[in-house]
Amino acid sequence: MSRTVTVGLDGSRESRAAAEWAAVEAELRAVPLKLVQVWEPLPKPMAKAPLLGAETHRHWTERIPREAAEELRLRHPALDVSIEQLSGSSPAQSLSKVASEAELLVLGSRGMSAVGGFLVGSVGLAVVARAGRPVILVRAERATDTATVPGPVVLGLDTGTPSESLIEFAFTTAVRRGTAVRVVHGWNPQPYYVYALSADPGFHDTLAQYESTALTEMLHPWREKFPGLEITAESRYGSPAAQLVEASRGASLVVVGRRIRRHGLGAHVGHVTHAVLHHSTAPVAVVPHD
Known part of the structure; x- marks a missing residue:
């Protein structure tokens, strides 16, 4: 196990909120922060499309963790932020493996309403059920106040x-x-x-x-x-x-x-x-x- 706080990133508002929460937690623990994105290959028909092909898809997915890391470094200049991109057809399996190698894994989850409740997707539940290390789920609406x-x-x-x-x-x-x-x-x-x-x-x-x-x-x-x-x-x-x-x-x-x-x-x-x-x-x- 490496001494890192790891966050699963997919570009959504929820995952960006999770990244901010994870950055604060990493600072409190005095450990590096790792942003992990699981890149899912496109189905063959879409991969061959001229405007939505594999190269275009990869270009945009690579921008997500890079831009998120740049924003986090600006807000947390003393924090060591790294990026890891994985390719696989099962994000839940990849994230579960990543979780086993970190102190904890942080994931974003969409709120069901303005007053309470998570909407936990199948990937989040699968990771929680399989991970050998603690997994934290964070709502976008409360990421800042609960982190600080x-x-x-x-x-x-x-x-x-x-x-x-x-x-x-x-x-x-x-x-x-x-x-x-x-x-x-x-x-x-x-x-x-x-x-x-x-x-x-x-x-x-x-x-x-x-x-x-x-x-x-x-x-x-x-x-x-x-x-x-x-x-x-x-x-x-x-x-x-x-x-x-x-x-x-x-x-x-x-x-x-x-x-x-x-x-x-x-x-x-x-x-x-x-x-x-x-x-x-x-x-x-x-x-x-x-």
């Missing part, structure tokens, strides 16, 4: 299957940005608790106390490891995805996990992560973990 304004880093945490790499990513990101961490833990009773809840209304309070205590105990060593970091923790009954989407308003980043699957059933994004990707108003970091 110190809103809290929101961490979605499951006390049943905690991941140290997920927590480490969120906490170190907050330290670099000089902001706080807001840990959100949503829980729902297991189906076999239904009978106990109907027989004993106080049982819900017992479960709530258990979940809150579990979250407190899980975060205790992290509070000791990051003594200067402001950490708030919320353990609430209800949908984890809905709570994270609500918490994304005003956040600088939402951090969620993706469990790596090592069997032959293909790539997978969990339902909570999938919902957050589509409905968060802040950039979303998906951190793969065992």
Whole structure:
């Protein structure tokens, strides 16, 4: 793995916003920024066309990362910006490979509306599901303010299957940005608790106390490891995805996990992560973990 922040670039407004967000992140990490564009060869009939042929297509696609790099160097003169162009029929596969070679990969995503939500395309979802390193999706509408304004880093945490790499990513990101961490833990009773809840209304309070205590105990060593970091923790009954989407308003980043699957059933994004990707108003970091 090379110490770079990499951004996938396609010339769209969303990818340019992602490049700006990635430039700020690279500066915070004190690492170079790499702009990667996957050049897809034209179909044979179009490649032979006199005005839309392969050479013309390549000329215009080569301009995209070159001009983006020039603009970023003007706004971030101390930043080392490089360009890499790849050729392949599968952008998702190429970007996934690139992600495995960087500290993190940043992609742009179109907003569904002015008030909230991502429109995550098939390439973005495929990269998130396959990449072995963290992938951040950025909306064009909020790229500037979330890159520079110190809103809290929101961490979605499951006390049943905690991941140290997920927590480490969120906490170190907050330290670099000089902001706080807001840990959100949503829980729902297991189906076999239904009978106990109907027989004993106080049982819900017992479960709530258990979940809150579990979250407190899980975060205790992290509070000791990051003594200067402001950490708030919320353990609430209800949908984890809905709570994270609500918490994304005003956040600088939402951090969620993706469990790596090592069997032959293909790539997978969990339902909570999938919902957050589509409905968060802040950039979303998906951190793969065992």
